[in-house]
Amino acid sequence: MRNQGRILSVGTLATILVTACFGFAAGGSHKSQERKTDVTFSTTTKFNNGTTLPAGTYRMEVPDNSPTPAVTFAQDGKVVATVEAKVVTEQKKNDATEVDSINQGDTQVVRAIRPGGWTEELVFASDNQQAFQ
Helix, strand or coil, X not given: CHHHHHHHHHXXXXXXXXXXXXXXXHHHHCCCCEEEEEEEXXXXXXXXXXXXXXXXXXXXXXXXXCCCCEEEEEECCXXXXXXXXXXXXXXXXXXXXXXXXXXXXXXXXXXXXXXXXXXXXXXXXXHHHHHHC
């Protein structure tokens, strides 16, 4: 009778450990499906879809595994803009976040963003923006 209690305890402990391992594995493999970084625009900024953002720092979130993601820009936890982009893979990691834009008066028109530490470039330029060069 005493051995049955010990076997039951070992079996229960094994079940708890297996359940915990699966729980941690599921939690560990369930990473965010978005990558995030801060982007600062020094002047009013415009995107190819007509979206305009005032100067400031925004939290940019990019969904993983999409060649044409809907990139969101947020301030104070609130999404203020969503803009389609094209992801282009770079040869090496970007040293710092760079915004490639052209000036139109007091507004910068964003053509691309290269987030620091990423190996991708987000291209926002449309064919009609080429005329502004």
